Amino acid sequence: MATILEKARKDPSSMKGRILAAARQLFGQYGFHGTTTRMIAQEVEIDISTLHYHWGEKGDLYEAVVLDICEDLGQKLVEVEKIIHGLPRQDRLSISIEMMTDYLFENPESSNLILFRYFGKSKEGDGLDFQIPEFTADIALSMGLAKDRKSVPPHVMMEVLALMNSIHNFVSGECLFRPMVNRNREDYIQLVKSTLKFVHIPAFSQGHDYTRE
Amino acid sequence: MATILEKARKDPSSMKGRILAAARQLFGQYGFHGTTTRMIAQEVEIDISTLHYHWGEKGDLYEAVVLDICEDLGQKLVEVEKIIHGLPRQDRLSISIEMMTDYLFENPESSNLILFRYFGKSKEGDGLDFQIPEFTADIALSMGLAKDRKSVPPHVMMEVLALMNSIHNFVSGECLFRPMVNRNREDYIQLVKSTLKFVHIPAFSQGHDYTRE
DNA sequence: AGACGATCCCATCATTTGATGGAACAACGC
DNA sequence: GCGTTGTTCCATCAAATGATGGGATCGTCT
Secondary structure, X not given: OHHHHHHHHHOOOOHHHHHXXXXXXXXXXXXXXXXXXXXXXXXXXXXXXXXXXXXXXXXXXXXHHHHHHHHHHHHHXXXXXXXXXXXXXXXXXXXXXXXXXXXXXXXXXHHHHHXXXXXXXXXXXXXXXXXXXXXXXXXXXXXXXXXXXXXXXXXXXXXXXXXXXXXXXXXXXXXXXXXXXXXXXXXXHHHHHHHHHHHHHHHHHOOOOOOOO | OHHHHHHHHHOOOOHHHHHHHHHHHHHHHHHHHHOOHHHHHHHHOOOHHHHHHHHOOHHHHHHHHHHHHHHXXXXXXXXXXXXXXXXXXXHHHHHHHHHHHHHHHHXXXXXXXXXXXXXXXXOOOOOOOOOHHHHHHHHHHHOOOOOOHHHOOHHHXXXXXXXXXXXXXXXXXXXXXXXXXXXXXXXXXXXXXXXXXXXXXXXXXXXXXXXXX
């Protein structure tokens, strides 16, 4: 299956690639149960059986979509890490927030799918937990809040999670939150960025000596 | 429909009440599309048509569940408001976070349903937006961050949203996040509370003079 | 007792949905 | 030309799902 995914990612204009892209959009928008194979097929303008020919059963296609999202997200994190490397922590945080926010607003289905995967217990066992723990630890390292990936303090993990999830929330909830603040899309994105910085930079900067239990 | 809901809420041991409770759990766990009427009926140990007799079609029952959740949430907010009224802002925030976190960890289906409603675009038009804007404005007022409900500054709305959503995330994502920090449930809840306070109290306390563009 | 309404279940229907078999079609090598 | 392989669509199936009709059961009122 991994090879199929690689092929589809490498050649987005191929049938496999087009199906993957459509599935990514639709699964991201309606979730696993809310998306039918017929919806995906119709989007690509092919027959259902053609879809099945390329990707097997629905669950496999969904897993491929999740892997696809995670692959992109991981690449983006690496890209960010390269840019912020060596800068002061405050700048690292600020730039990371800006870049990741921009990226996710361009690919909102990613945030949606991640949130779906968090909160939507599927009836069957979940299977892969898709690298979120690894990503979280990596971000903590990038911010200089841990010595190595295996020794990230729990409260640091939690703070990184809070930041990541907050971005996802504002991206996925745009259609609900944006009317609340009455902004156009561009201004809303700016508002999200400044809010995230406003909330999370002080927390990360204050050296973790705040009263904890 | 509102009267049916009131009756069901008033008498949880009645058939309407039992169905509503089961539906609330299941919709909260699997979402709208992931929950079947047969699953609900089986949970209550009744026939599907009995369920249909009491609540009409599936969508109506789901709307009732959402209203039910919001009703409870609204009551809880009022309860919190009574307790924190008049205290210093720092204490108001701290107590609010503790009480709402405790409440939502006792009723995780609430957080789940709210997040589902945020992010899961249903194929039909959504209908009611279930009071989240009102709740958000009320919380801003409780924290003394606005003069009246109609004049809450956008960045305050965003900060309140960030806090509320963060609670929901940690509650709904427990099964994923708790293993990451390797805690039992009780300790995890404490960790969530201290993280939320650590992140959000400084933000709310620093008088909103942080550099915003 | 008898009537009536409320409640509940069995049997069933129509639609949707995931999945498959088989035929048609094209490209390619021989 | 001819077989092989890969790709696509049409027709169809079986299961799941939401929904309904009709009848059984129970309590209550007269």
